[in-house]
Amino acid sequence: MKRLLGLAVLFVILSASVPSYGYFLIYNLSSTVKGVNNSTPVSISWKAYLVLSFDNSDNAVDANMIMYGKDSNNVKVYVQLNYSDSAHLFDSDSFWQKGASKAFDFWSESDHPFDFVGFVIGKSKTTNIGLSNTKNIAGSLTGTMIVWDNMLFNASDNIAGSGTVSMSLDLKTTKLVNANGWTQENIIETGGTIAGKHQKSLIEILTAQHYNPATLP
DSSP states (O other): OOOTTOTTSOOOOOOOSOOTTOEEEEEEEEEEEEEEETTEEEEEEEEEEEEEEEOTTSOEEEEEEEEEEEOTTSOEEEEEEESSSSSOOEEEOOOEEETTEEEEEEEESSSSSEEEEEEEEEEEEEEOOSSSSOEEEEOEEEEEEEEEEEOSSOTTOOEEEEEEEEEEEOHHHHHHHHHTTOOHHIIIIIOEEETTEEEOOHHHHHHHTTOEEOOOO
C-alpha cells in the first residue's frame, strides 16, 4: 500500500516533544466487498487512509477516512469522509480494550450516499508513536465490513455486500507527524516541510497517483 507522506524519502525526526493538541494514529485499511451492485454481482476492492485524532487524555476527538480505488467505470477515484465537518459522513468509536486486544468500529453516519459499517479487532502492545511517553496501541486489526446500500465510489451504484477488512498502523508516519507537531490539515491536505524537504499529504499522494475526487450525488 502507498505510504503516507513519501516514505521513500528518509524521515528526519526533529522533535520528541508532545504536541499540545494531543496525537494522531494513522492506519492503512484494505477490503474487498463482494455482493450485488444494482442487479449485477460485483467484487469491489478498496483501500483507505484512516486518520484518528486524540487529546492528551487519550480521548478520541476527530476522525477522517479517505477511501480510494476504481469506480464501476474503472476510473481511479477517492472519497474523503470526515467526522467534524458539516456533512458529517463518517464516525467511529474509540478503541476499547478486550483482554490483550483492542476492538474498533467505524461507519457512515448517514445512510446516503454511503451506508456501511466495519468492525476490527487485534492485539495491542506498548508502542512508541513519536511522543515522550508510549501508548498501548493495536498495530494490526482484522474484521468484517458490510455495505448495506448506496455507493462506494460511484453515485450511480447501489451496492449491497460484505467482506473482510484489515487495518494496520503506519507506525513510521504516525511517529513522524506526532514528533513534528503536524495538524490534520498537514496530514490530509497540505503536507509540510521537514529538514528542508516537502513531505506530501494524503491527498497529494493520491493526486500524484492520478486519483481524482469521486462525484457525490
